Amino acid sequence: SLGFRRCLISVDMRHLERSFQEIKRTLQNKDVFQNVTILSTLQSLQGIKPIDVCCVTRNLLAFYMDKVLKDHQEPNPQIRRQISSIANSFLHTQKTLQQCEQRWCHCSQEATNATSIIQDNYDQLEVRAAAIKSLGELDIFLAWINKNHQETS
Amino acid sequence: DPGAVVPAPQNLSVHSANMKHLLVWSPVILPGETVHYWVEYQGEYESLYMSHVWIPSSWCSPTPGPECDVTDDITATVPYRLRVRATSGPRASAWSALKPPFNRNSTLLLPPRMAVRKDGSHLVIELEDLGPQFEFFVTFWRKAPGAKEHAKVVRSVGFPVYLGAMEPGAVYCVKARALVRAIARRSAFSQAQCVEVQGEALPL
Numbered sequence: 555s556l557g558f559r560r561c562l563i564s565v566d567m568r569h570l571e572r573s574f575q576e577i578k579r580t581l582q583n584k585d586v587f588q589n590v591t592i593l594s595t596l597q598s599l600q601g602i603k604p605i606d607v608c609c610v611t612r613n614l615l616a617f618y619m620d621k622v623l624k625d626h627q628e629p630n631p632q633i634r635r636q637i638s639s640i641a642n643s644f645l646h647t648q649k650t651l652q653q654c655e656q657r658w659c660h661c662s663q664e665a666t667n668a669t670s671i672i673q674d675n676y677d678q679l680e681v682r683a684a685a686i687k688s689l690g691e692l693d694i695f696l697a698w699i700n701k702n703h704q705e706t707s
Numbered sequence: 708d709p710g711a712v713v714p715a716p717q718n719l720s721v722h723s724a725n726m727k728h729l730l731v732w733s734p735v736i737l738p739g740e741t742v743h744y745w746v747e748y749q750g751e752y753e754s755l756y757m758s759h760v761w762i763p764s765s766w767c768s769p770t771p772g773p774e775c776d777v778t779d780d781i782t783a784t785v786p787y788r789l790r791v792r793a794t795s796g797p798r799a800s801a802w803s804a805l806k807p808p809f810n811r812n813s814t815l816l817l818p819p820r821m822a823v824r825k826d827g828s829h830l831v832i833e834l835e836d837l838g839p840q841f842e843f844f845v846t847f848w849r850k851a852p853g854a855k856e857h858a859k860v861v862r863s864v865g866f867p868v869y870l871g872a873m874e875p876g877a878v879y880c881v882k883a884r885a886l887v888r889a890i891a892r893r894s895a896f897s898q899a900q901c902v903e904v905q906g907e908a909l910p911l
Contacts, residue, residue: 566889568839569782624756635762635780642750642783649785 567700570643573636574692580633582690585683592675592687593694606665607702608651613661613669614695615648618688621676625685640692713737713800716744716773716791721805723814725837726887727778734773735793735800743769743794748777751785751808761790769794784890786810816885816894819843823881823900830870830879830902834861842886844893845870850878850901860886875906 602610623641628634651659676684716732723729735742746764753760767775781787786808793800820835834843843861847870848854861868861883873879880901885894 566783566840569889573782619752623752631763634760635765638750638753638762639782641752642785642787645750645752645755646784 565647565699565703566643567696570640571693571696573639573643574696577633577636578690578693580630581686585687585690587679587683587687590675590679590687591691592679592684593672593691594675602665602668602702603662605660606662608654608659609661609665610669611699611703612648612651612659613665614672614698615644615651617669617672617676618692618695619644619648621673622685622688625681626689627682637689711737711798713742713793713795713798715800715803716793717803719789719791719803719805721777721789721809723809723811725817725885726811726814726840726890728776728781728809728811728814729774730767730777730789730791730805731774732791732803737795740795741771743771744773744775744791745769745794745799746775746777746789746791747802748780748790749788750783751787754786754788754808781809781811784810784812812890812892814887814890816887816892818895818897819883819885821881821883821897821900823902825873825902825904826867826869828873828875828904830873830881831867832861832870832881832883833867834864834883836865837885840887840889842888843883844886845881845883846896847871847879847881849874850880873902873904875904878903 619641623637626637628637676688678684679687714735716735718733719730720732721728721730730746732744735744744767746767747761748764749758749761753762762780764775764777765779767777775791777789787810788808789805790802792802819837822833824831830847832845832847834845841864843864845859845861845868846856847859848856857871859868859870870881878901880899882896882899884896887893
């Protein structure tokens with residue numbers, strides 16, 4: 555598990571990645587706009603300051619919880635099971651982030667811009683297509699969490 | 708009797724130890740009929756945002772017995788609602804829901820079982836494999852007045868872990884506890900186990 559740089563919250567990253575790997579191909583095959591990306595800005599966030607990591611994490615969790623997961627209707631029970639596992643893990647992480655939000659989750663303009671771009675990318679696509687693409691790009695977000703939330707101990 | 712109502716399962720409860728979760732209930736008795744049970748679950752996310760969505764349990768949709776291993780379904784540290792119904796042929800009972808919902812952070816964490824031994828002059832421990840979510844906090848010390856206690860976190864198990872070199876004629880003791888980060892909890896320490904090293908104690 556990983557501790558957020560400022561907010562030591564445990565994320566069962568191994569389980570999240572395994573859940574995603576089981577549904578990745580199916581989700582990405584449903585993505586009709588292969589030449590477009592929503593989470594591309596995450597690659598440009600490599601130089602984000604440690605102080606902004608909590609804020610970007612919180613905003614991206616909210617992006618997935620309040621938009622992507624709500625906009626996606628999954629008929630396949632096997633896929634739904636893995637999405638449920640991811641959603642409930644994100645919910646737990648959100649709740650834990652909220653406990654340390656005041657002290658550490660500062661939002662710089664750079665961090666706010668980064669997540670706004672992702673929001674804008676999402677809004678430019680038809681909602682179901684945007685949701686399926688964002689789910690298919692979850693590995694970008696998980697990799698970003700993995701990289702930016704190395705345990706400090 | 709084909710027209711009879713199938714009673715709903717009663718007395719639902721979860722027995723959970725070391726992050727293994729077993730949902731159990733009282734069997735539904737219908738003489739002369741074969742009863743099956745169907746288990747479904749809902750994480751807190753579904754309860755909050757998609758309360759109409761229930762997910763069939765990984766292993767118990769259906770199952771013949773009045774129990775269901777829901778370990779593979781309970782994959783986050785949030786409350787999970789579970790429900791069961793009985794069927795006999797085409798007829799189905801009403802759903803029975805577990806109350807209150809189950810959260811895996813209530814699992815009973817037991818002190819880990821371990822084997823302590825000598826390998827030459829080295830102190831060695833082997834810990835039981837409780838699954839990928841478990842780490843172990845191991846402490847070991849030389850049994851002597853004022854001896855310092857050493858500590859080590861063991862993340863992978865199933866093979867011997869070398870704790871350190873021992874001096875001839877000394878007694879060394881080890882104890883361990885289990886840690887589960889996913890629920891931010893740990894077990895009690897196991898009973899200490901000690902081994903004695905043969906040979907003459909070194910002059911001080």
